[in-house]
Amino acid sequence: xxxxxxxxxxxxxxxxxxxxxxxxxxxxxxxxxxxxxxxxxxxxxxxxxxxxxxxxxxxxxxxxxxxxxxxxxxxxxxxxxxxxxxxxxxxxxxxxxxxxxxxxxxxxxxxxxxxxxxxxxxxxxxxxxxxxxxxxxxxxxxxxxxxxxxxxxxxxxxxxxxxxxxxxxxxxxxxxxxxxxxxxxxxxxxxxxxxxxxxxxxxxxxxxxxxxxxxxxxxxxxxxxxxxxxxxxxxxxxxxxxxxxxxxxxxxxxxxxx
Ligand code: 6PG
Numbered sequence: 062x063x064x065x066x067x068x069x070x071x072x073x074x075x076x077x078x079x080x081x082x083x084x085x086x087x088x089x090x091x092x093x094x095x096x097x098x099x100x101x102x103x104x105x106x107x108x109x110x111x112x113x114x115x116x117x118x119x120x121x122x123x124x125x126x127x128x129x130x131x132x133x134x135x136x137x138x139x140x141x142x143x144x145x146x147x148x149x150x151x152x153x154x155x156x157x158x159x160x161x162x163x164x165x166x167x168x169x170x171x172x173x174x175x176x177x178x179x180x181x182x183x184x185x186x187x188x189x190x191x192x193x194x195x196x197x198x199x200x201x202x203x204x205x206x207x208x209x210x211x212x213x214x215x216x217x218x219x220x221x222x223x224x225x226x227x228x229x230x231x232x233x234x235x236x237x238x239x240x241x242x243x244x245x246x247x248x249x250x251x252x253x254x255x256x257x258x259x260x261x262x263x264x265x266x267x268x269x270x271x272x273x274x275x276x277x278x279x280x281x282x283x284x285x286x287x288x289x290x291x292x293x294x295x296x297x298x299x300x301x302x303x304x305x306x307x308x309x310x311x312x313x314x315x316x317x318x319x
Contacts, residue, residue, distance in 0.1 A: 076267035080113035107149030115156035137250035138171035214288025218250035231255030
């Protein structure tokens with residue numbers, strides 16, 4: 062059982078500034094992790110906000126970390142191949158991993174084009190377990206998971222109302238994402254119990270269309286029930302990097318806990 066933590070909320074003028082601060086956290090924790098443990102596992106998400114993160118990592122920190130020693134995972138993936146514009150892996154490959162020449166062996170992608178997504182979910186869960194075991198039985202599986210927030214309160218591919226949010230597995234298949242959400246394709250996703258094994262988690266959220274969901278996530282008592290993003294827990298810090306448009310009026314001070 063992972064105890065509830067108070068999330069830290071950092072507010073920035075715009076997405077570029079929020080992504081820049083998250084990039085600095087990644088550089089610091091990856092450098093420390095590689096130095097202290099010889100390994101660093103970073104899980105990425107899809108959507109549009111990661112593009113800003115990849116851009117700043119690539120442009121501002123290309124040599125700050127031996128990026129080819131980092132192991133990359135994904136919080137979720139859509140049921141498409143890597144060359145499809147909808148692919149979360151493809152987004153990261155084009156925007157970050159290819160330009161940094163990260164070897165394929167470090168890219169623990171979810172195979173969205175697999176003929177059986179259920180088998181792929183099991184295979185990916187086993188990949189996570191194997192990586193985990195190499196670190197010792199008690200170690201968290203991934204050092205840092207970067208998540209986004211949907212306007213409906215979803216994160217990764219964990220959607221409000223899904224009956225399997227608490228499934229006691231680390232990875233599973235969502236065949237029916239929120240019908241209003243594009244792209245409406247099945248997904249393979251880490252679950253709440255899977256995310257709960259991460260050493261730390263960071264959300265990157267931008268834009269006025271996220272404001273209501275963000276307010277409900279950060280003050281769940283004000284909403285009609287906890288949204289999936291509000292239920293994310295892990296043993297270490299959960300930090301929200303948000304822009305002012307998403308946080309709303311009054312969110313003027315960067316670094317101020319919300
Ligand atoms: C996906 C995601 C998803 C995403 C949010 C936020 O594959 O769609 O991983 O959870 O992070 O929908 O998306 P934006 O970055 O576009 O705001």
